[in-house]
Amino acid sequence: MSRTAWGTRLRTAVRSRGRLCVGIDPHPPLLRSWDLPETADGVARFADICVEAFAGEVALVKPQVAFFESYGSAGYAVLERTIAALREAGTLVVADAKRGDIGSTMSAYAQAWLGDGSPLGSDALTVSPYLGFGALEPAVTLAGETGRGLFALARTSNPEGGALQAARTAADGVSTGQGPTAARPGPTVAQSIVDAAVAQNRDGNDTIGLVVGATRGHGLDLSEFTGPILAPGLGAQGATVSDLAEIFSDSRELLLPNTSRDVLRHGPAVQALRDAARRVRDDVEAALA
Numbered sequence: 631m632s633r634t635a636w637g638t639r640l641r642t643a644v645r646s647r648g649r650l651c652v653g654i655d656p657h658p659p660l661l662r663s664w665d666l667p668e669t670a671d672g673v674a675r676f677a678d679i680c681v682e683a684f685a686g687e688v689a690l691v692k693p694q695v696a697f698f699e700s701y702g703s704a705g706y707a708v709l710e711r712t713i714a715a716l717r718e719a720g721t722l723v724v725a726d727a728k729r730g731d732i733g734s735t736m737s738a739y740a741q742a743w744l745g746d747g748s749p750l751g752s753d754a755l756t757v758s759p760y761l762g763f764g765a766l767e768p769a770v771t772l773a774g775e776t777g778r779g780l781f782a783l784a785r786t787s788n789p790e791g792g793a794l795q796a797a798r799t800a801a802d803g804v805s806t807g808q809g810p811t812a813a814r815p816g817p818t819v820a821q822s823i824v825d826a827a828v829a830q831n832r833d834g835n836d837t838i839g840l841v842v843g844a845t846r847g848h849g850l851d852l853s854e855f856t857g858p859i860l861a862p863g864l865g866a867q868g869a870t871v872s873d874l875a876e877i878f879s880d881s882r883e884l885l886l887p888n889t890s891r892d893v894l895r896h897g898p899a900v901q902a903l904r905d906a907a908r909r910v911r912d913d914v915e916a917a918l919a
């Protein structure tokens with residue numbers, strides 16, 4: 631059966647509902663401020679309120695898996711219901727689980743998060759390419775077959791990420807003439823992820839997206855990258871919509887800014903949450919128009 635490619639599904643959703651991706655992150659302090667217990671039942675109520683507020687309002691919703699996982703199997707049951715309810719409402723679900731492992735294990739992660747009929751099956755999954763981009767292959771293949779997407783961590787929003795991601799990859803082996811072993815430095819680690827994603831997306835399906843934080847200049851050459859860019863960091867981590875416009879001036883087509891706590895702090899009233907999400911969505915659209 632032929633499937634609509636992820637890039638096409640995403641573009642259709644963004645055209646009708648804007649590019650904002652709102653997070654469902656049931657942090658313990660948020661549960662407390664919503665007057666909910668720090669239990670799986672509290673997370674279930676939190677998630678139900680979020681589904682009611684965001685489904686149909688924004689193109690993408692990103693549940694942060696960690697906050698469900700903290701409650702074990704009961705938390706996973708809530709996550710399954712949340713994913714299903716959002717997808718039924720036509721809202722694209724990005725599971726933020728940051729999975730990455732050797733290929734044989736990656737196959738199982740891919741089945742769990744991207745497989746048809748899997749209880750956790752989502753529209754897209756965040757993945758870590760730090761066991762090697764090639765190790766993601768089973769997820770890339772399954773996502774391509776099922777019309778789903780991946781977001782590979784390239785330059786993350788947290789300050790600690792730079793030491794690894796901005797480091798230079800192994801030299802390319804071309805002598806600089808400065809000694810017998812001297813060679814030109816390779817691209818940064820983050821740029822090598824971008825380059826691998828560019829090569830992978832040459833089939834035109836844009837299966838591979840990138841995670842590039844909005845909290846600082848990324849220093850990446852994204853000129854050949856046509857896929858989606860998930861940009862966390864808006865709001866609670868300090869990035870503003872003007873930062874987005876500046877940082878991503880050359881790569882706005884499928885830029886998907888993400889915000890979680892900055893919207894969620896307006897809960898628990900459904901209408902207040904919905905209004906907050908609409909405000910950020912409209913500000914983002916205006917800034918990136």
Ligand SMILES: O=c1ccn([C@@H]2O[C@H](COP(=O)(O)O)[C@@H](O)[C@H]2O)c(=O)[nH]1
Pocket residue numbers: 653655694726785786787788841842843862863864865866867888889890891892
């Ligand atoms: O580089 C990254 C990758 C993922 N995240 C996740 O996004 C949200 C951000 O939440 P805020 O409340 O808007 O700060 C959260 O789930 C992170 O785990 C990220 O922040 N940076």
